[in-house]
Amino acid sequence: MPETIGWVGLGKMGMPMAQRLLREGHPLYIWARNPEQTLGLRKQGARIATDLVELAQRSQTLITILGDTHDVESVYKGLQPGVQPNTVFIDMTTAAPHAAPVLAEMITKKGAHFLDAPVTGGVAGAVNGTLTHFVGGNADILQRSSALLAQLGQRAVHCGPAGSGYRMKLVNQTIIAGIFLGLAEGMALARASHFDIELLTTALNKGTASGMLFNSYAERMMQGGGDITFTLGLLRKDLRLAEAEAELHQRPSQFLKFAVQCVNTACERFGAHAGIQMLSQLDS
Known part of the structure; x- marks a missing residue:
């Protein structure tokens, strides 16, 4: 069975990426501050989490792609009470490198895993699945997530420890x-x-x-x-x-x-x- 994915971030990049995962057959749970953003994905089969805690509880991998560092920190604070052991959290935002070790520590304390994996390739790359991910974090966790990332992009390059992708x-x-x-x-x-x-x-x-x-x-x-x-x-x-x-x-x-x-x-x-x-x- 395809793993269950949680998703936060339905902008110009995030929306087509989430749609790709739905087409690949993944059960997808989404959350957005503005519920209207979720309507199109609901029609395509996504399920809506009532809050970030539920999203974290239901996800085997949870992906965020947000506007800035503050958004990432705020969302992760909301996710924290629901973090389940062995879940992989992947942030694809372009964010401040100093935030990564803090986020990683927050997640690993719960027995889960964190990768910073911002993308390049533009909206066309998100639509066509030709993005490149720059990945910071544990190489073994990247290997575990490589098949999923391959559904979103053509390359995932391991750049070093947490923060290196940023x-x-x-x-x-x-x-x-x-x-x-x-x-x-x-x-x-x-x-x-x-x-x-x-x-x-x-x-x-x-x-x-x-x-x-x-x-x-x-x-x-x-x-x-x-x-x-x-x-x-x-x-x-x-x-x-x-x-x-x-x-x-x-x-x-x-x-x-x-x-x-x-x-x-x-x-x-x-x-x-x-x-x-x-x-x-x-x-x-």
Whole structure:
């Protein structure tokens, strides 16, 4: 029998991931602060836990993918009274690395297990099951969970002890921030040069500027619109975490300071819920 999964987090990433597990035949229990978020999954066969305690009691594996560190800490505090021995708790949020040992201790005191396993690959990766998980925690527990993670993504990379998955995600976000900012400036220059997206794609999509983010965002940045799959507010949160981590390791980053300033400006102008593509509109 497929194991029973508990799930918290039904945003742009979490919803399609939960749907994938339902299609794979897993009994799925869900909980959300806003019950309206659960309606679609209920129609697809998910069951609704009355509270976080019940969710923890019913789950063999419990997955969270939330907005920020505070959300994770709050949800885990609510889960704690219901934690059952040998349950695996997997947090896929981009969160502060210092939170992981605290969460792990909270869970292991009850005889259960904790992995931090944030993901990269975007909404398309969540829909198509092609995500990469960066995993911190016990390698044996990752091995136990590998078949389940393979239903959500194409790779699960063990990065070290608790907190290492969170840290690797911050490395990833630092790198992609440079790509986003460069792409935004390039698209602004392309507009000023009166290049259209067809010409840009023909000229650039096989060269050194090409890649997944170019393919995903070039047209949206040219237009300053389109689908919102990653928000300015979430990028700002991630970069603030990366900046704090760099300072903790006594490696302050001028780039991260600059990137946070740029995203702050975009948030102030367009709102934190606007898409990343609005970075290309700052000078317009």
